[in-house]
Amino acid sequence: MSGAPAPRTARAWLLVGPGLLVLAALLLGPLLQILTVSLFTYSPTRIWIPEPTLANYRRLADPYYLAVSWTTVKIGLLTTLACIVLGYPLAYFLARTRSRLVGLYLFLLVTPLMVSSVIRIFGWLVILGRRGLVNSWVQKLGLGDGLDLLYNTPAVVTGLTELLLPFMVLPLMAAIENVHPSIEEAARNLGAGALHVFRRVIVPLSLPGLVSGCLLVYTVSISALVTPALMGGRRVRMLGNLVYDEVLTSLNWPFASAMAVVLLAVTGGVMLFYLRTMRAVSRSRVVAE
Amino acid sequence: MIALELRGLTKRYGDHLAAGPISFAVEEGEFVSLLGPSGCGKTTTLRCIAGFETPTAGDILMDGRSIVDRPPNRRDIGLVFQNYALFPHLTVFENVAFGLRLRRWAAGAIGDRVRETLGLVELAGLESRLPSQLSGGQQQRVAVARSLALQPRLLLLDEPLSNLDFKLRVQMRGELRRLQRQLRKTTIYVTHDQGEALALSDRIVVLSRGRIVQIGTPAEIYEAPRSAFVADFIGSSNLLAAQLEGNAQNGATRVRAHGLVLASAHAPAAGAGPDRGAVVVLLRPERVRLLPPTASPPADTNAFPATITEITYLGENLELALEIPGGGRLLASLKAGAVDVDLGRGAAVLACVAPRDVRLLPAIEPEPLA
Numbered sequence: 018m019s020g021a022p023a024p025r026t027a028r029a030w031l032l033v034g035p036g037l038l039v040l041a042a043l044l045l046g047p048l049l050q051i052l053t054v055s056l057f058t059y060s061p062t063r064i065w066i067p068e069p070t071l072a073n074y075r076r077l078a079d080p081y082y083l084a085v086s087w088t089t090v091k092i093g094l095l096t097t098l099a100c101i102v103l104g105y106p107l108a109y110f111l112a113r114t115r116s117r118l119v120g121l122y123l124f125l126l127v128t129p130l131m132v133s134s135v136i137r138i139f140g141w142l143v144i145l146g147r148r149g150l151v152n153s154w155v156q157k158l159g160l161g162d163g164l165d166l167l168y169n170t171p172a173v174v175t176g177l178t179e180l181l182l183p184f185m186v187l188p189l190m191a192a193i194e195n196v197h198p199s200i201e202e203a204a205r206n207l208g209a210g211a212l213h214v215f216r217r218v219i220v221p222l223s224l225p226g227l228v229s230g231c232l233l234v235y236t237v238s239i240s241a242l243v244t245p246a247l248m249g250g251r252r253v254r255m256l257g258n259l260v261y262d263e264v265l266t267s268l269n270w271p272f273a274s275a276m277a278v279v280l281l282a283v284t285g286g287v288m289l290f291y292l293r294t295m296r297a298v299s300r301s302r303v304v305a306e
Numbered sequence: 307m308i309a310l311e312l313r314g315l316t317k318r319y320g321d322h323l324a325a326g327p328i329s330f331a332v333e334e335g336e337f338v339s340l341l342g343p344s345g346c347g348k349t350t351t352l353r354c355i356a357g358f359e360t361p362t363a364g365d366i367l368m369d370g371r372s373i374v375d376r377p378p379n380r381r382d383i384g385l386v387f388q389n390y391a392l393f394p395h396l397t398v399f400e401n402v403a404f405g406l407r408l409r410r411w412a413a414g415a416i417g418d419r420v421r422e423t424l425g426l427v428e429l430a431g432l433e434s435r436l437p438s439q440l441s442g443g444q445q446q447r448v449a450v451a452r453s454l455a456l457q458p459r460l461l462l463l464d465e466p467l468s469n470l471d472f473k474l475r476v477q478m479r480g481e482l483r484r485l486q487r488q489l490r491k492t493t494i495y496v497t498h499d500q501g502e503a504l505a506l507s508d509r510i511v512v513l514s515r516g517r518i519v520q521i522g523t524p525a526e527i528y529e530a531p532r533s534a535f536v537a538d539f540i541g542s543s544n545l546l547a548a549q550l551e552g553n554a555q556n557g558a559t560r561v562r563a564h565g566l567v568l569a570s571a572h573a574p575a576a577g578a579g580p581d582r583g584a585v586v587v588l589l590r591p592e593r594v595r596l597l598p599p600t601a602s603p604p605a606d607t608n609a610f611p612a613t614i615t616e617i618t619y620l621g622e623n624l625e626l627a628l629e630i631p632g633g634g635r636l637l638a639s640l641k642a643g644a645v646d647v648d649l650g651r652g653a654a655v656l657a658c659v660a661p662r663d664v665r666l667l668p669a670i671e672p673e674p675l676a
């Protein structure tokens with residue numbers, strides 16, 4: 018395509034355009050509206066009146082909402098951690114196995130994403146409930162009587178980890194596949210035990226996969242709604258649940274918008290901090306060693 | 307003193323026999339090559355020694371003690387990988403220091419040893435580079451240095467030159483030989499390149515289909531191959547089916563190949579199979595001399611008329627295809643500058659082969675060595 022000097026940029030816009038348009042119309046627009054509404058005043062009769070105020074944000078400084086924010090971040094971090102701990106061995110196995118069943122394993126890995134959240138969580142209720150599977154065994158073995166396994170932070174983290182594990186495993190697996198097995202063997206040959214090979218070779222070389230896995234799991238988990246609603250009950254509330262209640266029950270949209278903005282800011286802030294740190298770590302590794 | 311010994315080493319994958327039984331011993335300071343075509347089991351054998359494969363049967367002894375139950379990180383064996391397997395996230399310095407750090411050496415001692423080893427492979431000054439910033443030859447040197455830095459009891463090299471271009475390969479071959487002469491490190495070298503094996507080795511172990519078919523010095527392997535397979539695999543060769551004509555005088559043997567009767571200075575290999583008189587005659591192309599057709603050949607030499615059917619110019623050498631009495635074909639290789647006959651397609655010449663250059667090999671592949 019020779020001719021005017023413009024075509025390169027024109028073609029670039031043509032390629033980016035449709036996606037950008039969809040994003041602008043369906044994401045940026047509503048986001049801006051949420052931001053605007055969060056600065057409006059709540060009205061019990063008209064939902065909001067366009068009188069600018071910071072009252073919605075001030076209300077968020079209330080200890081209750083601060084605690085919920087902290088719970089949200091904590092659950093996000095714990096879920097990410099759980100996914101790292103469970104995901105690394107799984108990703109390593111999937112990346113290295115020469116089994117013909119690898120396709121089946123991958124299918125099993127993503128099945129939690131294919132099952133409806135409600136059904137998936139009712140499964141957990143059957144397992145962890147007061148008269149559930151675990152408690153019946155605990156009772157049979159005489160280890161206790163009706164443990165509270167549901168409606169607490171570990172329960173929510175368990176439910177989210179089950180759902181989000183594939184988001185950690187898939188990028189990790191792709192990264193580990195790029196590490197030639199002979200590099201591990203070289204480390205073994207130089208005297209490294211399995212743990213050392215993992216720490217000094219596998220982890221640094223699969224860092225890009227770990228970074229994307231963590232970002233995916235963290236962002237999805239802190240905006241969780243159904244899992245904390247059903248497995249956290251009234252006791253473990255995340256920001257998403259509060260937003261939901263404000264929108265549908267209290268009809269306080271300005272306050273709900275303020276919470277959504279804070280949630281977005283927290284997510285964005287953590288992501289930014291995380292990416293910066295990771296980049297600094299990988300740069301210092303190259304320079305220092 | 308024997309540094310390493312394999313006793314009946316065997317590796318199977320299910321029904322497939324990858325290698326073995328293989329038995330040989332490596333002397334302290336010796337450079338031994340495992341040579342054979344791809345799929346002959348040489349890399350499997352090497353990986354068993356390094357500990358990355360568990361032998362199905364047999365034993366591996368280092369300084370008289372079995373090491374088969376030791377994990378690969380406890381074997382005191384250095385392995386240089388075919389693809390070098392450098393740590394891409396670590397600098398040259400840290401690659402070489404990797405094993406020393408594991409052994410918790412002091413920082414000063416690590417620095418000294420790394421610099422000393424990098425000097426040995428002539429890479430001083432590149433300590434802070436990453437592997438991706440090095441040429442193939444330099445990466446190869448880092449891989450060697452990384453293994454040598456630990457001063458292992460035994461050094462294993464798995465086709466280390468196969469990823470380099472020709473010029474670099476010859477240069478690195480010289481480097482490896484210099485290192486080996488300098489350090490007298492016991493070394494096992496796996497290759498499918500007979501040139502490398504001949505140039506580097508004290509002894510060569512020739513493998514075929516997982517079994518040892520011959521062990522010997524480079525000269526023994528080249529001059530006195532045990533079988534047609536070895537003769538064919540190492541160097542270029544003329545292999546002619548022939549019949550023994552009974553023993554002649556002076557300890558010489560007479561054989562008939564096609565229309566030729568040749569005297570050989572060697573005793574025939576013990577005949578196996580139904581036809582006990584059948585042998586294979588080996589004539590190395592560079593041992594065939596050509597004279598003008600009217601010349602009188604020296605006494606005690608096999609001489610026969612031949613016609614040149616093809617000439618290939620290879621720079622240093624001329625390769626000629628000859629038609630010999632009885633319709634057979636013979637390759638001859640001559641130094642391009644040292645030819646005193648008229649060469650041209652269709653030219654008649656007198657081909658001469660000394661009896662000591664007529665090797666008699668068994669017509670049926672002999673049993674592999676245990």
